[in-house]
Amino acid sequence: MRAPGFLRLLEGPQTLGRGPWFWSVAALVLLAALAYPQMADGYTVGNTVYFFTWAFMALGLCLIWGYGGTLSFGQTAFFGLSGYTYGVLTLNFGAAYGFTLISLLASLAVAAAFAAVLGYFLYFGRISGVFLGIVTLSVTLVFERFMAQTAGPEWRIGTARLNGYNGMSGMPPLTVPWFGGDIILFPDVELYYVVLGLLIATYLGLRILVNSKFGNVLVAIRENPERAEMLGYDIRKYQLIAFVIGAALAGLSGTLYTAWGQYITPSSMSITAAALPIVWVAVGGRGDLTATLVGTLTVLAAFQALTIYGSQYALVVMGVLLVATVLIAPEGLIVSLARVFGRRRRGGA
Amino acid sequence: MPILETRDLNKRFGGLHVTANINFALDDGELHCLIGPNGAGKSTFFRLLLGEHLPSSGNIVYAGEDITALKPFQRIRRGMSVKFQVPGIFKALSARQNLEIALQHHLESTSLGAEVDRLLGFLNLTDVAAQHAGNLSHGQKQWLEIGMAISLKPKLLLLDEPTAGMSPAETHATGEIVKTLNADGVTVLAVEHDMSFVRQVARRVTVLHLGKIFAQGTIDEIVADERVAEIYLGHGHG
Secondary structure (H helix, E strand, C coil): CCCCHHHHCCCCCCCCCCHHHHHHHHHHHHHHHHHHHHHCCHHHHHHHHHHHHHHHHHHHHHHHHHHCCCCCCCHHHHHHHHHHHHHHHHHHHCCHHHHHHHHHHHHHHHHHHHHHHHHHHHHHCCCCCHHHHHHHHHHHHHHHHHHHCCCCCCCEECCEECCHHHCEECCCCCEECCCCCCEECCCCHHHHHHHHHHHHHHHHHHHHHHCCHHHHHHHHHHHCHHHHHCCCCCHHHHHHHHHHHHHHHHHHHHHHHHHHHCEECHHHHCHHHHHHHHHHHHHHCCCCHHHHHHHHHHHHHHHHHHHHHCHHHHHHHHHHHHHHHHHHCCCCHHHHHHHHHHHHHHHHC | CEEEEEEEEEEEECCEEEEEEEEEEEECCCEEEEECCCCCCHHHHHHHHHCCCCCCEEEEEECCEECCCCCHHHHHHCCEEEECCCCCCCCCCEHHHHHHHHHCCCCCHHHHHHHHHHHHHHCCCHHHCCCEHHHCCHHHHHHHHHHHHHCCCCCEEEEECCCCCCCHHHHHHHHHHHHHHHHCCCEEEEECCCHHHHHHHCCEEEEEECCEEEEEECHHHHHHCHHHHHHHHCCCCC
16 A cells, blocks of 8 residues: 555655665664653753754754755844744743743744745845855844843833843743643653654654655755746745745744743854854755754754863864865765765665 | 747847847747857847846747746746756756656646656656766756756747757757657747757758847858858858
């Protein structure tokens, strides 16, 4: 019996991991991830959730940059916008009756709507290449500067103080209404499973998307936009849709991060914060979702381990890692390794 | 009846008048070649037809509709298609994927595979279907792009130097492909330098010179025209 059409798109030419071997390993990794909270302490589980929250932004950037061919340097603008929106809504209206979940959806909608407006002017204005990177970076830096000067008491939305460079804090964690009492998703086992579920759904959903007709056109635009347009595709619409999806995923990262730590600061939109997702995605391999996911989680864990020796030191190592990747394996370390193994397997067959 | 007409078409880049009052008509079903020396304005004229440049003045009428203000993809959706001089392919994708992307616009998934196979066979690309398009020979890349262009089932096919960089054998094979397409009802307008290709395929030829139509006629008339020989073909060209 054949799988339904959309499930067949889980595998395809735009994703490297294919076949029974890949899915067997993926199933083992999933089982390990499901069992992990039973074996680790609460702090470590919460810390792992922190890693997971960033992966959505990386996957969104992978879609825009790796598949669509346009480098957005400002994904953190959507991260921050969404995080602040969640903070303002929940500080004003609380967490009762599942309002945190409504706030989550509203924050994603705000990030996506802003991306739609910004992306419209970028793509329909035919801004591309390095200029698109400059504009998006400028947007996140403007947001950072603006929020940093909101320290005075006059900067409030309802009861929510924006608090300048110290940022907003005290917003409630995600809360799921349930029979017999709400389930509060503190950064522990419950939040771990929710975020893991979201991450798996996002990853699989994006695999289906990039292997669909939409994904084919997106890759065609990356390879040769003029040819893609001369096949009758309005390439601006495809680029805009990818940009909005990527922004919504960055927004999901921002909201989950805010709910996880119960704070958000302007530094989450700084140039350092804006550069890190590019390192994660480039090191793993921007042209493949699996490589991006694995690369992002690995680099994040390594980055955190390095910060034991000093955060500036860790940032320098990240910079070196990016330069080394660009010089040695421009497609990304994981993608390059996968290609080498693929050639060897074909050679041995 | 013309499928394509330009009316007093002008294009200026600053003080440079690249296309000057071109009134050109292409009949439905024609196989027409556009020739001219370097700098004659052929490429600009081509890009005006495609919508990549907007004219300074004048109109372009396609199938009875004024398409002057339409964007390139809108013109393609009305039945025009193009093959560029430098092969416009998706290099990192396989030859098969290149054709699939071109075809998916108007074919259902169920019939797409068979049509890709048919096109690969027609273009002698079956053996290299799985190869990255960037690794194909120059001639194969040109054929692949012709395949992508014709997969749209165009009414009007615009070819910009379709044999550029090809060997004589490849040029001849390309000429046969173009003639077959024309015999199947596709109107073809080709910008070409290679006179052996023009002789092989064209029934009518237009010569552009200094942004204007300099001469029009059959290939024999054009070759016999001493003024054309002077500006383009060179004296004694047989």
